[in-house]
Amino acid sequence: MLLEKLCNADGVSGNEKEVREIIKEYAKDYADEIICDTMGNLMLKKCGKSSKKTVMISCHMDEVGFIISGINKDGYLEFQSVGGIDTRVIISKKVRIGKDKVKGIIGLKAIHLTTKSEREKVPKESDLFIDIGAKDADDARKYVKLGDYAAFDTEYEKLGESSIKAKAIDDRAGCCILCELIKEELPYDTWFCFCVQEEVGLRGAQIVANRINPDIALVVESTTCSDVPGAKEHEYVTRMNYGAAVSIMDRSTIVPKDFSQWLYNTAEKNGIKVQYKSLVSGGNDAGAIHKSLAGIKTASVSVPCRYLHSPVSIASEKDIEAVKELCRKYLTGIDEII
Amino acid sequence: MELLKILASEYGPSGREEKIRDTIIKYAKDITEDIKTDVLGNLIVHKKGNGKKVMVAAHMDEIGVIATVTDENGFIRFSPVGGLNNKDLIARRVVFENGVVGVIGSEEDNKDRKIAKMYIDIGAKNREEASEKVKTGDMAVFCGEFIDSGDTVISKALDNRAGCYVMLEAMKRINTENDLYFVFTSQEEVGLRGAKTAAYSIAPDYALAIDVTDTGDTPEGIKMEVKLGNGAAIKVMDRSILCDSYIRSVLIETAKKNNISYQLEIMNDGGTDAGAISLSGTGVKTGGISIPTRYIHSPSEMVSKKDLNSCIELLTAFVNNI
Numbered sequence: 001m002l003l004e005k006l007c008n009a010d011g012v013s014g015n016e017k018e019v020r021e022i023i024k025e026y027a028k029d030y031a032d033e034i035i036c037d038t039m040g041n042l043m044l045k046k047c048g049k050s051s052k053k054t055v056m057i058s059c060h061m062d063e064v065g066f067i068i069s070g071i072n073k074d075g076y077l078e079f080q081s082v083g084g085i086d087t088r089v090i091i092s093k094k095v096r097i098g099k100d101k102v103k104g105i106i107g108l109k110a111i112h113l114t115t116k117s118e119r120e121k122v123p124k125e126s127d128l129f130i131d132i133g134a135k136d137a138d139d140a141r142k143y144v145k146l147g148d149y150a151a152f153d154t155e156y157e158k159l160g161e162s163s164i165k166a167k168a169i170d171d172r173a174g175c176c177i178l179c180e181l182i183k184e185e186l187p188y189d190t191w192f193c194f195c196v197q198e199e200v201g202l203r204g205a206q207i208v209a210n211r212i213n214p215d216i217a218l219v220v221e222s223t224t225c226s227d228v229p230g231a232k233e234h235e236y237v238t239r240m241n242y243g244a245a246v247s248i249m250d251r252s253t254i255v256p257k258d259f260s261q262w263l264y265n266t267a268e269k270n271g272i273k274v275q276y277k278s279l280v281s282g283g284n285d286a287g288a289i290h291k292s293l294a295g296i297k298t299a300s301v302s303v304p305c306r307y308l309h310s311p312v313s314i315a316s317e318k319d320i321e322a323v324k325e326l327c328r329k330y331l332t333g334i335d336e337i338i
Numbered sequence: 339m340e341l342l343k344i345l346a347s348e349y350g351p352s353g354r355e356e357k358i359r360d361t362i363i364k365y366a367k368d369i370t371e372d373i374k375t376d377v378l379g380n381l382i383v384h385k386k387g388n389g390k391k392v393m394v395a396a397h398m399d400e401i402g403v404i405a406t407v408t409d410e411n412g413f414i415r416f417s418p419v420g421g422l423n424n425k426d427l428i429a430r431r432v433v434f435e436n437g438v439v440g441v442i443g444s445e446e447d448n449k450d451r452k453i454a455k456m457y458i459d460i461g462a463k464n465r466e467e468a469s470e471k472v473k474t475g476d477m478a479v480f481c482g483e484f485i486d487s488g489d490t491v492i493s494k495a496l497d498n499r500a501g502c503y504v505m506l507e508a509m510k511r512i513n514t515e516n517d518l519y520f521v522f523t524s525q526e527e528v529g530l531r532g533a534k535t536a537a538y539s540i541a542p543d544y545a546l547a548i549d550v551t552d553t554g555d556t557p558e559g560i561k562m563e564v565k566l567g568n569g570a571a572i573k574v575m576d577r578s579i580l581c582d583s584y585i586r587s588v589l590i591e592t593a594k595k596n597n598i599s600y601q602l603e604i605m606n607d608g609g610t611d612a613g614a615i616s617l618s619g620t621g622v623k624t625g626g627i628s629i630p631t632r633y634i635h636s637p638s639e640m641v642s643k644k645d646l647n648s649c650i651e652l653l654t655a656f657v658n659n660i
Contacts, residue, residue: 280419295532
């Protein structure tokens with residue numbers, strides 16, 4: 001299955017090649033033109049019946065992870081996070097490093113060595129290290145180099161009837177949706193864009209938008225879903241199994257009201273489960289896209305995803321399906337929006 | 339001050355500038371017919387000429403709040419639109435686009451004054467009743483009546499309707515061959531967004547941003563040279579820009595030559611459209627004229643009428659002469 005393959009591939013920001021290759025291989029036969037730019041953004045053009053409007057739909061290929069920043073004399077690896085990671089959720093978790101996917105564990109000094117005040121605080125990233133079972137620095141260097149990337153070592157699995165657990169659902173769910181939709185017959189020339197380095201500051205999307213200069217853009221994302229014990233309803237942001245999440249505003253974008261309402265109403269009209277992303281938090285590629293050039297009309301629709309940016313996230317296959325169907329309506333309903 | 343009153347009283351939080359834009363169009367129409375609105379909602383007023391291409395920008399959006407989730411008892415949770423001072427929010431009145439007024443309340447246990455623990459009370463009995471009046475995504479702005487109090491005026495949204503006022507008044511007086519773009523920008527309060535795309539499409543030779551600036555003249559206030567009533571503030575720097583030295587010197591020379599009171603502005607907190615414009619395309623020589631303002635981002639911002647006039651005169655003379 002494509003989503004499984006995409007989630008199991010490693011693509012920490014700046015190192016998206018593995019993911020890009022899977023997408024290219026899967027989608028190339030449906031594209032009329034393929035561009036891979038200097039940063040590694042992948043853009044596939046699907047010609048439509050008309051070239052009067054240029055349509056963009058985008059997702060990002062990269063995921064949060066780590067970069068190896070040092071090897072100490074005992075063979076432990078120092079690291080820095082790439083993208084926003086909560087150190088509380090990474091302790092004792094498995095990672096795989098570099099091209100050879102060397103296995104390691106994120107370690108922390110044992111509890112009997114800590115002071116009371118240390119135990120009451122969240123450990124800093126610099127207190128943690130990756131243990132690959134090496135004897136010493138020389139042994140570690142046989143397997144790992146400075147600058148190697150580490151990704152969470154998590155395998156995709158089905159949970160229950162219609163949920164999945166995996167790393168990097170953010171935003172391989174979006175990648176998977178775009179790969180399916182490129183097979184459609186479309187009214188206008190449409191660019192399917194797979195961006196790099198979203199997690200480190202919406203970098204890839206910036207130059208993609210500059211190149212494509214579309215009349216309209218939709219960002220397909222995975223967004224936080226906090227419908228868990230301890231959270232109140234107004235803190236959920238999105239709810240799992242409640243369908244596609246349409247953004248109204250986040251830290252990077254205020255979505256044009258007519259565009260977000262069109263998405264919401266179109267979903268309702270067509271029996272696609274839909275919800276608003278109901279808290280102004282986070283940002284995504286829409287932030288870079290809508291401000292590029294002379295301005296681009298941009299909206300976002302997301303898959304609700306629990307435990308985002310952690311070693312293992314959970315999402316609903318039904319929500320993914322809802323996002324896909326809403327994206328399909330967008331691609332075929334452009335004339336109703338602009 | 340009638341025009342300033344109309345501008346300041348109009349509704350227009352970031353991203354929802356339709357109403358304030360329509361109001362400005364009514365006055366800009368008298369000057370030129372070449373008026374357009376771009377994708378981000380910027381209002382671009384073009385007065386064609388054969389000389390230098392000059393862009394003057396004043397943002398028309400104001401800070402506000404956005405409704406997110408309504409609970410079963412009809413209380414509306416919200417997020418900020420622009421930089422709100424959380425400490426000052428409790429018991430403030432806000433008004434939605436459709437005129438519905440609410441009061442900001444807070445959960446009892448909210449020592450840190452977190453917005454996540456605040457809500458808007460519109461007096462609805464339950465979720466259904468509240469949702470008829472206010473929907474997810476609706477935005478509200480502060481209530482803050484316009485008061486003309488002699489030498490000063492007090493109102494909500496003088497940031498930056500005072501700038502819009504200065505620009506509209508200067509537009510009437512400007513007489514030059516320069517090719518002028520007056521841009522009433524959108525979404526400044528959420529990160530200088532409108533100015534970025536407007537500047538890209540205009541690609542001007544020179545640009546000026548007209549906005550408000552803090553003052554340092556209140557009891558035990560922030561350390562800053564600018565004083566209310568001491569004249570137009572010529573921007574030297576803020577968090578978004580180090581102003582072009584040529585523009586700055588032309589502004590100073592123009593003020594001196596025309597006997598316009600001025601002072602120099604170095605603002606440590608906050609950026610302006612000047613920052614976004616200066617970095618657009620391959621770079622634009624950019625400066626700023628600022629209106630000294632007390633209590634910025636509150637419902638009771640205060641400006642001096644004398645300063646407003648100095649700003650109008652300085653902007654007029656600058657654009658005529660550059």
